[in-house]
Amino acid sequence: MRSEANLEQIRAYYADLVTAATGDPAVRKAFATVPRERFLGPGPWKVFVWADGQYVTTPSDDPVFIYQNVLIGLKPEEGVNNGDPSLHARMLSALNLSPGETVLHLGCGTGYYTALIAELVGEDGSVLAIDIDPGLAELARTNLSPWQHVTVDCRSATDGALPAADAIYVNAGTNMVVRHWVEALNPGGRLLFPLLGDSGWGANLLVTNTGPGYAARFVNRAAFIACVGAQSAEDGHVLDKAFRSGGWDTVCSLHLDTPPDDTCWVAGQGWWLSTAAMH
Template sequence: MPGDLPMPTTIFTADELAVIRRAYAHQVMATAATSNPRIEAAFATVPREIFLGAPPWQIANLGGGYRPLPSSDLVLANGSPSLHARLLAELDIQIGDRVAHIGAGTGYYSAILAELAGTSGHVYAVEMDPDLAAHAQAALAERANVSVINADGSQWPQQEVDAIYVNFAVARPAEPWIERLRPGGRLVLPLGLPRQDRPPKGGRHASHGAALRIERGEGGFAARWIGTAYFVCANGGLTIDDNEIEALTAAFRRGGIEFVKSLLWKTEPRIGRCWHIGGQWALCYDDV
């Protein structure tokens, strides 16, 4: 029967794979409309397929949902994670940086971060789902500069870091993401609210979404809108009450997040100068 036939696999030599990975990385950067040789080199170096699990791999349909790939061809599996390339460019990882990756999944972007931080840096890959964390642990086992932590991302990092990369939508930043960011440290996170119609399987996607870059300076936290970004919403310790959901929803509907310039943390906000005021934090139009 046709369904019993083994999945066809395209075999490449090591040299051919290197060319394929370089072309993939170049396409990712072009789609992201950003130019960063170090990020392009990281995408070209990390073998994405070891983070995908066993085939058959899934591919997104244009009309929504997923379908299995017809083969375990590495060219088809690469995809185009251009949004992450853009966000990583904003994170500006330097050699030697200590980085917290919150919502690490199977560890692919943890590996990209590890390439950017170099052997003198370190990546704390935090993933709450035990199965995903186990997959990441196996896939990242040979990277001495990565620690995989099976924990709620709202509780990490537990030490000061230079950069924090959040890979799920949140309605507010977690306390450690702000308070354990070193001076000059950068935080990139997707701000968003869950849709009311939870899908039968998988996570709950955001109904509004915006990626933000936060940088800790001497006088406070500079904030900048990066662009629209929709991620699966957080579980665990980052739930908010109905009043804050209503206030953040109203802020998204009003618009204007692109004019935000600062994040206030545990500071009294100026009424009329903020895009959104949450519990002990706010996004404001004034400079730091």
């Protein structure tokens, strides 16, 4: 069994590895602090291999095997994983969380990235973690018990209003803009969610409530498990076509309930993304 000092050294290296592209010391510190193994269940663990969609089992329950930039299967038979650490590092850095903020984490799984959020907002902040899967939500509740400013709720994040928040972090893919996620944002609040086509590929969209409207930009390309209740066959087809055509990195704003103009990059049902900045 590894000593705690040795594990701290391993976590520090892992944090350097997965946050290198962000240059964000707060995100790096969070990755170096939170024990990933606490959220994965007993080892050996199943590591997802992108090349063929299969899983490779670690040789033992030595935590060194999970302190790499790899996805770990939580429910491999359903494709539910503890996601790509470097992807989440970039997303959390883009969300730009501050101490004392109120954050909603939708699709929290077993709580690993919720714990990172809790570290970033500190004890003066608050985090509500939501997952629709009762088993995952119960594990998250247990795993997150040391972070007393975190609450876990088992429910759908797409049914009904959400409490007001400074930031909303979504870890399940949609092919539509969920209206009440946007409406839950405080002034200056940020929503980061995977906007995907029917293919399951798309990009993480960061929406900011500027007061007069919503600034928006894509942070990075991504693939996520589908968010139950946030799927539109019509919008998914349109998004696939838009992502194939390119230009996603030119998006600057989100518009609701207005007709698209000639700056439109893609239009869904009741929403559209523009290449023009908010004024």
